[in-house]
Amino acid sequence: MRKPSRLVSVVAMVAVMVLSWTPPAGAQRRQEMQLLSDAETEHIIRDMARPIFQAAGIDAAAVNIILVNDNTINAFVAGGQNIFLHTGLLLNVDDAGQLLGVIAHETGHIAGGHLVRGADAMENAFLSSLIGMGIGVLGGIAAKNAGAGAAGLMLGQHLAERNFLSFSRSQESSADQAGLSYLEQSGISARGMETFLEKLGVNEDPLLTSDPDAGYRRTHPLTRERLDSVERFVANSRYGNRPIPAAWNEQFRRIQAKLYAYLDPNGALRRYRADDPSFVARYGRAYAYFRRGEVKQALPLVDGLIAQEPKNPFMYEVKGDLMLQTGRAPDAVAPYRKAIELQPDANSIRVSLAHALLEQNDPRLADEALKNLQVAAKSQQGQSSFLWRLQAQAWSMKGxxxxxxxxxxxxxxxxxxxxxxxxxxxxxxxxxxxxxxxxxxxxxxxxxxxxx
Known part of the structure; x- marks a missing residue:
């Protein structure tokens, strides 16, 4: 969704890091930010958002998509080109269009330089250190242990993000306008942004509501004027009625199913019923059984998904994770290798492969493990304490x-x-x-x- 990796993979070590920082007045309350990392989720979201980043003049490869395990409907940018998406947001937006509307808005904050103005500079510096020290400690979403699996990082400190990540109404309006422009340049309908704002509503006092979406209201002040402006834009847009590509919505539903199953496997089995033969439902059930450690139920579903989409690297990743997390490391190697063959830039999967190789305690496998770890170390994964722990193990095998x-x-x-x-x-x-x-x-x- 950190002994894992993405929503599923490498089992990374949970790190508890207490950073010394004095928050601004009014932000003196303890917050914990639990970060998740999932190669498939990040890949799908980045690919869908690539035209938006390009329209904003931002290198899509340089944007980090970071998942926060928090059931509030929220998103924010911090520490440079880092977009944080709460799990509550991903599970509650209705379709890929709404998610892209949120990402377009957050991209407007990045392109507008809103993070480095006034007092925000100090706060942004703090979050930059958070990124540098913690982000890579993530693993993936593991099968059994929610703490070790998805939580790669627990930051217990005076974060109080809702207090110091709040932008002014003028900045929110500016980010809206920029985001709308990026969507238009990309040929993507902005109706998702419109329906998302409608979904949140603008008439409740954000200080009084306790709804899950209150998080978004606190960090993104909503006004009737903002919604009216977006509605006018959509009404006059060349692409206002253009539907979001069906393939994007299918991919989005898959990552929703995976996330839902990771967070609530029992609920996922009720949601994705056995009489539903769709790919999304079978994926949700497979991952739910995986999370419950029920290999006999999960494996046939995973194999069926691979047979249906033999060129989908993330299905092989799921199988590798299933094998690794249930004590069958030798059986995890082949699917991980296939996943990397199909998706060479999936560095978190490289870490998973190295883990599976080293679990066999065979010095002959150390070189392959090191090769993959060294490639991954050149990416964001290079900040992962678990990656370096595996490297130390491999070098020890080599004496x-x-x-x-x-x-x-x-x-x-x-x-x-x-x-x-x-x-x-x-x-x-x-x-x-x-x-x-x-x-x-x-x-x-x-x-x-x-x-x-």
């Missing part, structure tokens, strides 16, 4: 103590354990050849961790 120390330093640094990071970096410097890449990076870690 390279210097690289074990270096990887352990990276792992500790990703967890925010600066004393351990410094100690391991110093050890790596003593063991590795001077001037080698690991030696140079160990110097960097020692300096960043406060070493002399």
């Amino acid at each position: 390279n103590n210097g690289m074990v120390a270096y990887a352990t330093a990276e792992e500790a640094f990703a967890r925010g354990d600066k004393p351990m990071a410094r100690a391991q970096a110093e050890r790596a410097e003593k063991l590795l050849p001077a001037g080698s890449p690991g030696w140079l990076r160990a110097q960097d870690i020692r300096g960043q961790a406060g070493g002399k």
Whole structure:
């Protein structure tokens, strides 16, 4: 939806990081932000939103789609080109069009530079450190343990996002107008933005309501004028009545089913009934059984989905996750390899493959594990403490103590354990050849961790 990875995969370690930060007045309340990572969900959303990012002059590959395990209907941007989507939003929007309306609006905030104005600069710097220290600690959505599976990161601190991520009404209006322009340039109907605002409503006092969508109202002040403006735009748009591509809605329903099954497997089995033969329903049931650890029920469904879509990398990922999370690591390797063959840039799946290889405790598999981990380390996954823990394990199998120390330093640094990071970096410097890449990076870690 962090010993996992995306909504499903790598089982990453849960990291509890307490950051020292003094929030602005009125924000002195404890909040926890539980982040999820799912390769399929992020890939689908980024692909659908790619035309919007391009219209805004933003490199789609540079935008991080980050899931927040929170049942409120909310979305926000922070720390640069990072769009945070609450699970409550993903489960409550009616279709892909509404989700794209939200993303277009948030893209308007990014392109408009709203994150670095006035007092927001300090708050944005804090969230930038959150991204740098924590985002990659995520794993995927695991089968059994909601804490270890999806939660890759629990940040217990004075976050109080609803207090300091609130934009002014003028900024909200500006983001609306920019988002509408991006949708129009992309040939995408803005009716989704209109119906989403209608869904939320603009007549209730956001300070009094306790509805799930109150989160969005607090961070995105709604006014009748905003909704009227969007309605006028849609009425005059060339694409106002253009339907969202059926394939987008199908993909969106799939990630909804997966997320629903991850969060509430029993509810998913009631929702996606056995007499529903659709791909979405079978996927929801397969993932629900997976979450419940019922391999005999899940595996035939997963195999059927693969047979129907043999070129879908994420179905192979689900099978690999199912095997890995139920103690069948050798059987997870082939589906993970196939997933990577079909989706080479799915770096979180590379971490899952490495995990499955290393679980077999066979030194002959260490090189393949390292190859995949090193590729993944060049991406956002490189911030994952779990990735570096796996690297340390692989280097240990190869008997390279210097690289074990270096990887352990990276792992500790990703967890925010600066004393351990410094100690391991110093050890790596003593063991590795001077001037080698690991030696140079160990110097960097020692300096960043406060070493002399």
